[in-house]
Amino acid sequence: MAPTAATPSPSAVSLGVRLGYAVGSFCTANFSTIPGLLLLFYMTNVLAVPAALAGVVLFLPKAWDLVANTLVGRWSDRTVSRWGPRRPWLLAGAVVLPVSFALMFAGPPLTGAPAAVYVGLTFLAAATGYALYEVPYKAMPAEMTTDYHERTSLLQWRMVLIAISIAMSGILAPMIAGGTAGGYRTMGVVFGLVLLASMLASFFGTARAPFTGQQKSEGTLREQLAAARTSRPFMWLLGLSSAQTLAVGVMLAGSPYFAAYIIGDPGATTTLFAALVGPMLVTMPLWVWLARRLDKRGAMILSGTMFAGGGLLLLPTPVLGSLYAHLCVMVVGIGYAGLQLLQYSMLADVIAHDGVVSGERRGGVFTGLWTAVENAVAALGATIYGWVLSAGGFLSSDPEHPVTQPGSAHVAVMIGVTAVPALITLVGVLMTFRYDLTAARLAEAMAHAHPERPAPLPRQDQTSPER
Template identity: 60%
Template sequence: MLASMLGAFFGTARAPMTGAPEPDGGTLWSQFAVVRSNPSYLWLLALGCTQFLAVGVMLAAAPYFASYVLGDPKATSTLFAALIGPILLTMPLWVRLSKRYEKRGAMLLAGLLFGGGTAAATATPLLGALYAHLMLFVVGVGFAGVQLLQFSMLADVIALDAASTGKRRAGVFTGLWTAIESAVSSFGALIFGAVLSMGGFVSSDPGRPVVQPESAISAVLLGQTAVPAFIIFLAVLMTFRYRLTAEHVLHDPQQPSASGEIRPAAP
């Protein structure tokens, strides 16, 4: 890690700067004023927040799902591996799909895989732990596409803003994106906690399971499956409203069209 950081620093130390320097982002309110004038960014941020929320709920639920549904607290690590593993394996696939079906089409497919795998995991009590891991792998494939395409679409929005305003404001857009992502992901844990509370869950460490009422076990299962599936399917519906696609392109990437759209950048 240190070697790569030093290599990146010394390798780019003398690289020339292009374009005007990015202005200071200013206060938080001034940054909100900047993004408020960019509807494409606001819609993409809303889409991303919905996806972040679904992921946040799933991550909060995973240890409880392993302990109380699978009956094995140690399965938390293998569930995370099934979810995260496909990110490295399927990134090239999602790049190809985004070129063939446009980013919006690929995002729809990623969201459907994410939501479909999550919803299908509801059958875990009937089909067992192996089935749960296979469904989490399907979710991971969709999650990989969501992660890649979110940032690729964000790059399109930033490029459009630079082309239409002549200002470099990538720091403002990415800074707010990162801050809001962290906040929304944390809110997912609150949602899962509320689901547990409604199910009558007896407070305990998921690493040391205690006897729970059936309603609490059901709450854990739904918190890991049905609740994030519902949220991610909302994101799928929102994706249909995303309009920054190549089919609307009339000009080069650096020249906004009359409708204010540009050719999206490659992932």
């Protein structure tokens, strides 16, 4: 079922702009999914990197994100250009990310620790390019409309294209990569081109986007970071979203191992991903409706519970078989669809609330912190799964020297992809009860907004007025 356009209103966003913004999700989802899904397996099973070291390599570049994302967010908040404050940074990311992504899977004639160093350096460059693009990109929905529920409707288009791009990365990427260095090299080039196309498309597609943001912020970066940390809704949302992202990261990293060692078919990674993203393509209108009926917090609690429950239902897979596993993953996918839609809609609400209260444009600082933590937590998911494998005695290998895994490694594969992410998700569900930015509270803040503030600009490609 395709989402329907919102009823036109002064706060509505046109269908063309919704699609123009949403197409950038091919960058977001592919870069988030492919390293999380394949990079650990690529290092342990193609480049013969020990599992514990491979997990560390995946996490260390994310320490740089804590610096890069906050700086990019601050720079985009202060940018004044004929393209608006965010869009120039979309182009900057397009210059860096696609090339470094292709190099990451280039497969040089290295194995073990030297291969780990190479992958780590190229992953660092790719993370920098992603920061240049993703931080401003995430800040844009909060500045396109002032309506609480319109943001959810706007973002459902993004979630539909995220589902399609997750299907691309989860189904096509493993098929292209196969199990050889040459296959991974081809996959890196193909998806590097996909990243480039989506980043340029989102730049041109948002040229006519409305802009309802505030004037640029004048405080120092330290002051803006302090403001973000003192925002109760932002900190609780960041915490619950981090738990969800960590759980997804653990499950993604474990998917190829689950397919190969539990189901007994490495190719099942493709069909498992189809079972995951299929519900995302048809349930977005349902989650939009639930967000209106239960408010976003209630819908978020429901989606997190479904994600965790589906993960725990996977435990009997060795007995009940492949079909049962795929049905359970469909339950996970329904919950995952809600988690993805609602967390970004709630982030837009938090940014809008801060803009109304402060009278300044500092959504970039919020999204910079968000993206830095999100990327670090996602990478930590692969690191945690690598540690679980290592604790279970998993043996690394390369295609020319296959090994037989001990029984403890099979147990680690199963626990790491089921119980571990389910428990982490339930922590996020508990944290959701403390998030309190509802539609009524946001409306109250807007009612008490500064009456002397200049009227919002009608176009994204216009500069904001100076006070």
